[in-house]
Amino acid sequence: MAHRTGDRRPGARLRVRSQGLPARSAGGRAAPARHEPLPARSAGRRAVARRRGVGERPPPQLRAVALRALAHLRRAARSPRAADPGQASAPRARLRTCARPRAGGPDRGHAARRPRRPRVAGGPGASTGRGAGCGGGGLCDRPRRRALAARAGARRVPRAEDPVRAAGRVNVAVVGLGYWGTNLLRTFGALPAARVTGLCDLVPEHVGRSAEQHPGARGTTDYAELLGRADVDAVVLATPPSRHHAMALAALRAGKHVWVEKPLALSVTDGRELVEAARQAGRVLFVDETFLYDPLVREMKRIIDRGGLGEVCHLSFERLGMGRIKRDSNVWWNSAPHDLSILLYLVPRRVLRARLHEHCYLQPGIADMVVGDLELEGGVSAHIYLSWLHPEKTAKVTVIGRERMLSYEGRFEKRGITLFDYAIDRSMGNGDATAPVIPVSHFAARRLEVPAAAEPLALAAEHFVESVRSDTEPLTSGARSLRVVEVLEAAEHAATRGGRAS
Incomplete structure (x- = not known):
């Protein structure tokens, strides 16, 4: 987050740009990382009632959805205490102090109100701001509003x-x-x-x-x-x-x-x-x-943030079981919000690409089994496997680092986290560079004990x-959780579909 906090360049947003799909209207948005503020919603957009994953779909797109940054967002100052439910909220007087502009300070532009500037219009059909119109693809005189999250x-x-x-x-x-x-x-x-x-x-x-x-x-x-x-x-x-x-x-x-x-x-x-x-x-x-309030998930974040796993490479999520099969939305929109919220909490980076494959075995047009792959900034990857049709219940998260691995089981009867130490021998000390297997010189598991607390x-x-x-x-x-909805929607736009309901 530190590398984004110092960014002072104005006027930023992220847009989901579909490869192989028709261009979106100017109201289209992208999926920034969970920790990034959001641009304000266009006043001209109308909400459309919809049921996710139900009924006919457009032809599947075989390409991934790229989530590309179009500009850098001017971040508003925020108290770091707001992100930790385990700490007491700051007193009202302290919040008022943080909101005051500091004369001559480096964050003065974030606390004080500035004259409003025009922002880039999204193209033809973009909604206009107060008192001025927008030309297609040009500058819009609509005043820029402060980020919703701030x-x-x-x-x-x-x-x-x-x-x-x-x-x-x-x-x-x-x-x-x-x-x-x-x-x-x-x-x-x-x-x-x-x-x-x-x-x-x-x-x-x-x-x-x-x-x-x-x-x-x-x-x-x-x-x-x-x-x-x-x-x-x-x-x-x-x-x-x-x-x-x-x-x-x-x-x-x-x-x-x-x-x-x-x-x-x-x-x-x-x-x-x-x-x-x-x-x-x-x-x-x-x-x-709910899972973001589990002390075990917060302990995982503490270990990752302190470098306990080394550089994080990959995260794997499995949420499987039988029962509670929905009729009004599919398994992606019902189960993936848990895993995406954990992912963006543990590794707060932008999602660059999303690929999704859905299977419909129980109900026509409603996916009950999903496999998804995400690519995040910095070369981090994530794999998500969800199913309503599985003999064993599990809600598992595995984080792979260069030095250690961490595994979390979220089902309440089996809750716990396990730390894995491992070492791979790449020295070729025996001189045989043609050996077909790289030896694992050390691998050990240790269950971590986290003090008992109230249920999440x-x-x-x-x-x-x-x-x-x-x-x-x-x-x-809602402003923070909107990132999850943006990734859900972007991945669904690129989804392919298989399976056949009996």
């Missing part, structure tokens, strides 16, 4: 407009009381800083069952009625992916903080609209990428509540 963390809500600060506890409503919603209800009900005040589901029996376990919560089957209640500060959405965008957008426009399950949305356009709505409302938009979901819920109370950007904010 604004999501820096924007503050006046105390009079947010009752959470005065009450001290966050009133939470859980929407969607099925399998995962009941887990969220249990988790938020156990938090001292939160109080469950609302329950919502289309099935009255689900509402009644949950209301019996939480007598202080009022249940309803009317989502609009829930959003109009004054005793609801935050909405927790445990609904199918196809409903994330519409329901989260309605909640943000009603002035509610939002927790939404992964993925943030089923298109980059919808995701950007949610991020912009959260910025305008001054509310927290949180994406439940409880840590994620606690972090969400603290972000609402302190008005800070969470580790898995």
Whole structure:
């Protein structure tokens, strides 16, 4: 990150440029790395409802999608504490101090407001800014807005407009009381800083069952009625992916903080609209990428960042098992967000290319088995294997370094990390340079003991509540999680398809 922080050149964004596909409109975006701020969404773009992986597809493209940087993005100053859920949020006074411009300092341009400048138009059909039009391929007089990721963390809500600060506890409503919603209800009900005040589901029996376990919560089957209640500060959405965008957008426009399950949305356009709505409302938009709150994953990052593996070469992800087969989206959009969020957390580099092959064995047109390969900056590669049709459950991450390897198992009954030491003898000390095998002189495994802590979901819920109370950007904010959606969409554009549903 240090090599990007010093970059002061203005006007940057990343565009997904498909090889072999028709050129995108000017509103097209690219997939920057998770740690890079995002450009603002074009006002002229409209969100289009879609169901990922369902129905007919265009002819498969055999080429990869290249994610190429078109310019360098002027980064806004950000407190490093916002990225670590294990640390307490900085006091409000310190945040205000960081936001003040420092006279003559090297970061003065990041903290102080500058006169707005024109930005490059994307081409014919690009949306125009306030007070000026854009010519195709020329300069646009539209004012350049600050990066959404920076604004999501820096924007503050006046105390009079947010009752959470005065009450001290966050009133939470859980929407969607099925399998995962009941887990969220249990988790938020156990938090001292939160109080469950609302329950919502289309099935009255689900509402009644949950209301019996939480007598202080009022249940309803009317989502609009829930959003109009004054005793609801935050909405927790445990609904199918196809409903994330519409329901989260309605909640943000009603002035509610939002927790939404992964993925943030089923298109980059919808995701950007949610991020912009959260910025305008001054509310927290949180994406439940639960594995980033696992202390074992955070220990993996600590080892990698300290150089414990040497130079990282490759990461491998396997998320396999039987059951919970979805009808409204495929295995790529349901399972890959976990692995992509871990990848971009452990190795925060830009994704340059993505290749994806999908198999549809259970339902026509809906992939239930996927193999993907990603190429990242610096020669790092990643392999992702996902399946809803596998006899053993596993959620495994392997990181290969030049000096050591690290393996993580995320299934809760088998959670753990193992460090592998290895050495390869390249000296040819025996003088036989024609030997067909390079000997491995050392290989040993050691399971690492990490102090026990609360379950990752409880840590994620606690972090969400603290972000609402302190008005800070969470580790898995909508702006940060949008990078995951961009990689998901870019890879799907280059996907090929096989398999045949019976």
